[in-house]
Amino acid sequence: MQLFFDTDFSAKQPTLNLEESKHCIKVLRHRNGDEISVLNGNGTIYTATITDANPKACRLEITEEKTEEKRPFRIHMAVAPTKNIDRFEWFLEKATEIGIEEITPIICDHSERKVIKPERLNKILVSATKQSLKHYLPQLNAVTSFKDFISNNKNTNSNKYIAHCQNHPKTLLKNSYKNNEDVLILIGPEGDFSIEEIKEATENNFNEISLGKARLRTETAALMACATINFINLTD
Numbered sequence: 001m002q003l004f005f006d007t008d009f010s011a012k013q014p015t016l017n018l019e020e021s022k023h024c025i026k027v028l029r030h031r032n033g034d035e036i037s038v039l040n041g042n043g044t045i046y047t048a049t050i051t052d053a054n055p056k057a058c059r060l061e062i063t064e065e066k067t068e069e070k071r072p073f074r075i076h077m078a079v080a081p082t083k084n085i086d087r088f089e090w091f092l093e094k095a096t097e098i099g100i101e102e103i104t105p106i107i108c109d110h111s112e113r114k115v116i117k118p119e120r121l122n123k124i125l126v127s128a129t130k131q132s133l134k135h136y137l138p139q140l141n142a143v144t145s146f147k148d149f150i151s152n153n154k155n156t157n158s159n160k161y162i163a164h165c166q167n168h169p170k171t172l173l174k175n176s177y178k179n180n181e182d183v184l185i186l187i188g189p190e191g192d193f194s195i196e197e198i199k200e201a202t203e204n205n206f207n208e209i210s211l212g213k214a215r216l217r218t219e220t221a222a223l224m225a226c227a228t229i230n231f232i233n234l235t236d
Contacts, residue, residue, distance in 0.1 A: 001047075002028060003037045005126050007137070010040065014048065014060045021058035024050075036060070039130060041137030043067050068135040074182040075229050076102040076158065078149055079222045080189035083112040089124050091219040095226045096128035096138055104141040106149050110191030116143055146197055154204040158182040161209045162201040163221060164193045170210040173225060179233045185209075187222040 004020045016024060016038070024030050032053050038046045038060070044067045048060035077100060082088045092103065107114050122140055129137050144152075153160070159181050161173065177183060186193070186201060193201075202208060211224050 001035060001037050002030070003039060003045075003130050003133075005039050005041065005130055005137075007041050009038050009046065010044075011062055011065070014046075014062055016058040016060070018056055022055050024058050025053050025055040030058075035063070039133075039135070041126070041129060041135075043070065043135045045133070045135060070136065071099070071101075071233075072180045073229075073233055074101040074158070075099065075226060076104070076182070076184040077187065077222055077226060078104040078106045078184065079187045080108050080111050080218060081105045081113045081116050081143070082218050083190060085113065085116065087217065087219040088113075088116075089121065091222050092121060092124050092138075092140075093128045094223050096125055096134065097132040098223070098227055099134070099230045100138050100226055101136070102139045102141065104149060105143040106146050106186070107143060108146045108189050109194040109197055111189045112191075113189075114143075118142070146193075147200070150200055150204050150206075153184060156184060158184040160184045160186075160204075160206040161225075162186040162193065162198060162206045163209050163211055163225060164188060164198055165215055166192070166195065166198060168198070168208055170208045173209045173211055173228050174232065176207060176209055177229060177232060183229055185222075185225045185229075187218060187225065190218055 006017050006020050032050050034050045044065055046062050047064040048062045051061045052059035105116055125138050
């Protein structure tokens, strides 16, 4: 069954937005009586029947809705966008499929990319959410400087970690994190975090962690950290 995405879709507003209406009627050529599914990104997937095949505002009759509870833990990844933006986009796609609640792009001392296009990145998140049948769309925050991010999150109640390659005493993430706890993880750019950034993070209650012996690319490290938290939280 074809799956569509509309954050405003609900039992009170059973009409697809302009973009999805056009795709549904003009591109896929659905007609009155056809059954489709709609994901709103806020926890609910609807099964519905088309009652007015209008390419500008396709109206539906909801026949079933399934709502999923939010997970008992939240993963927030603060990641420096890569010079090759395709790699950062790959991380967003795969992290969404695996499971993530929030992403913040951060600009660091060694960052080579300081500009991103949030519209494109949000489209990737939507596509990955649909692909993996996730009920919740990850939150993509505005790009921010490392310094501002640390300042804004110094009092957060999440477990806070900074992963880096410097020769400092570090604990493996898998040995530091306990299941069902919120987590915030910092992943630096290709040139890693600067010594000053690591110092600033640790002074604001971020714990230094390792993801293993291998030296990983930014996007690989970010996905590894995300996958580790999800694996620890797996239940039967």
